[in-house]
Amino acid sequence: MNNVFVYCELEGTTVADVSLELLTKGRKLANQLGCQLEAIAAGSGLEGIEKQIMPYGVDKLHVFDAPRLFPYTSLPHASILINLFKEEQPQICLMGATVIGRDLGPRVSSALTSGLTADCTALEIGSHEDKKAGKTYENLLYQIRPAFGGNIVATIINPEHRPQMATVREGVMKKEILDANYQGEVIHHEVSRYVSDTDYVINVIDRHVEKAKHNLKGASIVVAGGYGMGSKEGFDLLFELAKELHAEVGASRAAVDAGFCDHDRQIGQTGVTVRPKLYIACGISGQIQHIAGMQDAGIIISINSDENAPINAIADYVINGTVEEVIPKMIKYYKQNSK
């Protein structure tokens, strides 16, 4: 009872990276709280699924295996969580801020009247004093996220309602195996006890999933452009530099919104989070949502004609100049000096 739960998202029978990242974080939170870590896997053909999940330090895995549970649809998965949570009374539930997690989380939180915070960038345990009510709460989940277009960072708490629910984007937390032979309990639940036939109302009639076109998330060098790149053609310059450096190209939301670059290359709170050893920010001012997606980069270079651009404050190297002038020089001198 009152444990930390992680909903494991599945594509076929593969657990999503974001879920493994959350299991890693969930394990740490459970240790801090002195409770157990439990996981939920719902899909079909899940024999042996525990091999992917237990090594992250899962004490109890709840498996729901039935033909109609994959592909994901909202109501059957929501019923599983709602009914399981009524029995198990978790104190915390984490899920990916993916299309699935953001479809499922609110439905579950509404049914249980529990609070849910979307797209958290940090999760911590702490206390809270409600001076008005004269009450002190211990061991609350601090759900920390940029808000209001990234102009503020808010710490959200749910003092009274359980579970405390949060979604987190892929790449925000680190994925780390605790022990390849970690021993936990696997419980195979009878799905019909949790999901009624009337929950299967949505039929998936066609589905295309493609492997990502690029490996932005895992790239060791990222060349990212912002609104300051000026145009789609401006981004061609970035692709040229990226090709030389064996880097991937990323973009700020402003550049994506302006149509300079595809949405799947967006870096930041509402895009991909990257941890490259080198991050070259070109014409990016550095809104907090963007910073949230790249601040753990090893070395940050900012190329900006505005010397007061906020990103310069976290950059290791600031190049005061225009991207049109500096990037061709970088390409030129890289070609000259490498080899």
Place this chain on the structure above:
Amino acid sequence: MSLKIIVLAKQVPDTRNVGKDAMKEDGTINRAALPAIFNPEDLNALEQALRLKDTHEGTTVTLLTMGPGRAAEIIREGLYRGADGGYLLTDRAFAGADTLATSYALATAIRKIGDYDIIIGGRQAIDGDTAQVGPQVAEKLGLPQITYAEEILNVDEANRRITVKRHIDGGVETVEGPLPIVITVNGSAAPCRPRNAKLVMKYKRALGKQEMAATTPAYADLYEKRPYLNIQEWGVADVEGDLKQCGLSGSPTKVKTIQNIVFQTKESKTLSGSDKDVEDLIVELLANHTIG
């Protein structure tokens, strides 16, 4: 054969164009300095509704919004583009609502409207980016949901079924489900049609109760002669809302702290864009194997 569609729309501060005066010295938001706009993805949702109106004769599109008196602007904006009417949910008791309390209020208003086949809204609002209100409204009404919709492909009125193309992580899928249903629309869906000049002429004097109280309309008798110029406002009592579930008291999530953004400054080298500076940097990065 016709459809009854309710469009959920929100008036939001334009967080994409935040200027230097947007934050007050004490770290709180200076809402007055931010322009209020129609939440972008709600416009995508409105377009999907209007397309159904174009193709399914007799269909009505009704806007529902929650906010202060000035949010009547959202209803007018919808009317200018082809909606048939709208309701502004407005009451001090709704203030301070998180997504759950917001969903509760919207669900009570939808029940009061009563007759609906499709409830459609944007995936998320740009001031919160949570994407929670759509699914929570669906849950409160006991309806199925289709989120991240790209396009409504077909509505089969006879069999009461809807087919929708939706965005999923790494791809797209086509799903099919029953009416009534809640749909949230992705920003990548078709943009909303512009205002229609004739409709602007027809509705430009439409006012909500609070707006009317704040100014003396120039043509007072107009509002009796043309009832469609009166934008309906509902308070908690009108929708028979439970005060405990509204606003701040109906919100499980509380804001503990708000920090204004202050970046940690680390030691940084400032370079010019000169050939020498750029070459020195590249050589340094090559030497320490940052780049290969």
